[in-house]
Amino acid sequence: MRSPENSPRKDSGHRSESESEVTKIEISKLAGALGASALLLTVAGCGASNTGGEPVGGGATEEAAESPWANCTPGAESADITSTAPDADSEITIGTFNGWDESVAVAHLAKAVLEEDGYTVNIEAFDAGPGYVALDAGDIDLLVDSWLPLTHEDYLEQYGDNLEAMGCWYDNAKLTIAVNDDSPAQSIADLAEMGDEYGNRLVGIEPGAGLTRITKEEAIPTYGLEGYEFIESSTPAMLAELKSATDSGENIAVTLWRPHWAYGSFPIRDLEDPEGAMGDAELIYNFGTSGFGEAHPKAAQLMKNLVLDDERLSDLESVMFAEDQYNGEDPDGAVAEWLADNPDFVEEWQTGQLAG
Template structure:
């Protein structure tokens, strides 16, 4: 996993017990992030958006201006995946697409000021809350495209544990070890301070190392058909690359799932109704997203070195995706 793990997962740590309301999407392909003139973006509850809300066919929508800039969050795999999906489709439609890779702060600033047109990786209601408080009233919300961004503890598919609590009595089946990632990651902190004490997992050695080391162990164990338990998160390509599944978390120790939203500046939304609606229509479930990221980032595939070829290959393997996307049918 890229360096975004340390930043983003720390934000997800406290994602729990959040009230639910509808997400701010409109039939025009987006609305001001606060949901209109009466609601400030910082006052809006972002936690109940359904991916693909207000989807519709883009056949009768067009942009006069066919030059557009798309922002990518440095090191965030799903940001590259969605951006290069959109880039592929727009270029097929005759657009000239520019991409900019930035950290979260400069990205929100740039889009709010109109220096960048669109980005697809706003994590809400928690991770990017502070940026929404600062810049949200200058942004347009184009809906969420994913609703299962969360921290997990995962095991190999055919192993005996079904819940995190099972590891307390089944530790021997997993060599009494839980493999973690970087010491400074929010995922590590959540596991250490929440999951382990709440489920009484003191019988396990929590082996903290790095994301590559955890993935290497996951590969080694699953290749050898051995039981293994690791800390993981969604979205991640490991769910496609390896036979793994999440343990149920009845105490919600790992926190609630977040939504991932697309945003633009106000001028970009007005100038690009076609792109806005295309983003409104976008829906990626866990299977689609994991398989796309696996092609793009795993060592067995493109290893992060040719996003355009990886996306083109994925679209060839999913031949109906673009047609359904443009018709607004991905949410069905």
């Protein structure tokens, strides 16, 4: 497993792009110019880990709040495509982000539905920077996991003029502190008075993660949690502790984020954040390469129709990534099982009814 990738924002406290990542991007630009897509350093297949994407968090800047990407209603551009003929160009390549589980889940979900309609779909995995370079160059057709207005804003500033927005499909990407369902705390503020209930421990993830920084710099001082031992370890270690505690009926508090498959695998809930210390929720968009909508009008409309709420998304991710299910090893098989258990989903998607 790998820790969630942090935002490339230079003015945030998160890890900025490393020199090696920048080098990859420059190589990718050259590859696009030469038509040598192999230089994009992609990895065939899903390339997923059991961590997932992590939003920036820490509150929205005024600039982000004014971003054109800050306001989007999932499924707002929905339309019925059941009587629309498949696109003449039936080959589509979808890009996912390494370690961002929801991108893998959505890409393989789209793959299943498109292939049922006669398309040939390939999926390639990238780190974020090279993914946007590949989309800009036309080496891939779609990216299904653009976090806005904060996490991927630099990429949209650089490449957005050459990309086509295909709607947002999720509106609750955020940093959280979660507890077991039956524990007493309802708000992060409650933890300060309930330390004994949680062993005075807050279980975190990797020390370098943006979630860790926000918890230390914002949540702990805001809510007076200095008396807690904040454990910085790893995402797998946090999930192991979460599983152990919920299996044994013990109280636990962990740092987490949405979307994540843990919400579909463990009896947990988010604590309320009345002071907004963990930051605002973000949107997740689909983007196509320039000209995608004209070349693939039916596929483009399908992506605009996509809407996933927390329950459906965490359930799909849980089937795909939980250790006692597919464990990330067969995304297509996981999607097939999930669709069999949700028989109305495809029809609702194709008829534009997922937006409710």
